[in-house]
Amino acid sequence: MQRVHIDVKNGYDVIIGQGLIKEAGRILKDTGISGKLGIVSDSNVAPLYLDALTSSLKEMGYEVISFVFPAGEQSKNLSTLSSILEFFAENGMTRKDTAIALGGGVTGDMTGFASGVYMRGISYVQIPTTLLACVDSSVGGKTAVDLDAGKNLAGVFIQPKVVIADTDTLKTLDKKTYADGMAEAIKTAILGDRELFEGLEKEEADEYIISRCVKYKGKIVSEDEFEMGVRKLLNLGHTPAHSIEKLSSYTIPHGHAVASGLGIMARASYKEGLLKKDICERILRLLEKYSLPTNTDFSSKDMAREAFFDKKRQKNSISVIKIRGIEDCIIENISLDKTEEIFEKGMASL
Ligand SMILES: NC(=O)c1ccc[n+]([C@@H]2O[C@H](COP(=O)([O-])OP(=O)(O)OC[C@H]3O[C@@H](n4cnc5c(N)ncnc54)[C@H](O)[C@@H]3O)[C@@H](O)[C@H]2O)c1
Ligand SMILES: [Zn+2]
Incomplete structure (x- = not known):
């Protein structure tokens, strides 16, 4: 078991290990959580893990209620939030009560948002059950729902009280959904963790991958909780990824779009003379190893045009993250013409 502390204003622990759902009641007691617990889960996750979680919480004397919504990104909207x-x-x-998100990034984003606005804010706990939610979305306090105008357009910043990542839950993920999380883990490794990058090139246990990613994200979030500067680095590969998601009408999942975005930014960085060819090839090979595009x-x-209608649009420029090497990425603000040129370079073969 690993415990990583996230050092923000109301700091919290991320606990990572096997069999933790059975320990959830005790962990919540140790965290000082009292009152009623409102679990939110989706229609795939609830049949698998809701009973075990409820039993563990009731054993410690908690009153528990649960809400289940239809699984999928199409549920991440104001109607489900309502x-x-x-x-x-x-x-x-x-x-005085606490909400619990039991599920992937969709469940976490919506439960966090609901907790941030219900009675002007109640506590919440994340129990991520996808690799993507474990390595990325359950930590950092960003929450959101999608609007008709685009993804993640409404949300609040709210940090959880504790995150419980039970690696046993990842065993029921299909290969593609597991790979979605691996794309965010590869992003993290490129940004700030050479040892993790080399570990992913071989074979590493989920617990190790998650704890390394959480440590890095925690460090960045503690420096820049509200994404005013350095936290923008976490958007590596995400400018092209958001365009791909939109152009596919969200049929391509986030993690797969991020993988394409990483590939495009790696090739573009090489073509601009910033990144060595062998590192670029290692990045591409690592993505391919997990059957990612x-x-x-x-x-x-089309990709550049979509990027300029993104919520992260800043006046006449947008920011992209370029790769100079592992643990060496830079944020650049670029114009529409330059964006198209970079995507063009990134999409042509090496
Ligand atoms: N808040 C953030 O910082 C942040 C960061 C990255 C992504 N996100 C958001 O996260 C979402 C994507 O997250 P996701 O990929 O986890 O999506 P998801 O929550 O929809 O989960 C993917 C699929 O896996 C199923 N599932 C979940 N856990 C399972 C398990 N243990 N066994 C079997 N099936 C399981 C779900 O029911 C769903 O069908 C997007 O909406 C994205 O915008 C948020
Ligand atoms: Zn992402």
Whole structure:
């Protein structure tokens, strides 16, 4: 078992290991959580893990209620958010009570948002059950729902009280969903962890991968909780990824789009003379090792246009992250023309 502390204003621990759902009641008691617990989960995760979690919490004397929504990104909207809030209210949740997200990034993002606005803010706990949620979305306090106008357009910053990552839950993930999380882990390794990068090139246990990613994300988040500067680095590969997600009408999952984005930015960085060819090739090989894409069929023109309608648009420029080496990435603000040129370079073969 590993415990990583996230050093923000109301700091919290991320606990990573096997069999932790059975320990959840004790962990919450140790964290000082009292009152009623409102679990939110999706229709795939609930049949697998809701009973075990509920038993563990009840054993420690907690009163537990649970809300299950239909699994999938298409549920991450204001309508489901509203149902969660009404559910909390109908069941008499007060400001002393705590919400629990049991599921992947979709569940975590919506439960966090609901906790941030219900009665102007209640506590919440993350129990991530996808690799993506373990290595990325459950830590850092960003929450959101999608609007018709685009993804993640409404949300709040709210940090959880504790994150419990039970690596046993990852065993029921299909290969593709597991690979989605691996794309974010590879991103983290490129940004700030050479040892993790080399570990991923061989074979590493989930617990090791998650704890390394959480340590890095925790460090960045503690330096820049509200993404005013250095936290933007975590968007490596995400400018092209967001365009790919939008152009595919969200049929390509986030992690797969991030993998394509990493491949595109690695090739573009090489072509601009910033990144050595052998490191570029290692990045591409690592993505391929997990059956992830490294490119896209969308045109560089469409990709650039979509990027300029992203919520991260800044006046006449957007920021992209370029790779100079492992543990050496830089943020650059670029114009629409330059964005198209970079995507073009990144999408052509080496
Ligand atoms: N807040 C952040 O910082 C942040 C960061 C990255 C991504 N995100 C968001 O996260 C979301 C993607 O997360 P995701 O990939 O976890 O999606 P998800 O929550 O939809 O989970 C993917 C699929 O796996 C299923 N599933 C979850 N756990 C399972 C398990 N243990 N066994 C079997 N099936 C399981 C789910 O039901 C779903 O069908 C996106 O909405 C993205 O915007 C947020
Ligand atoms: Zn991401």
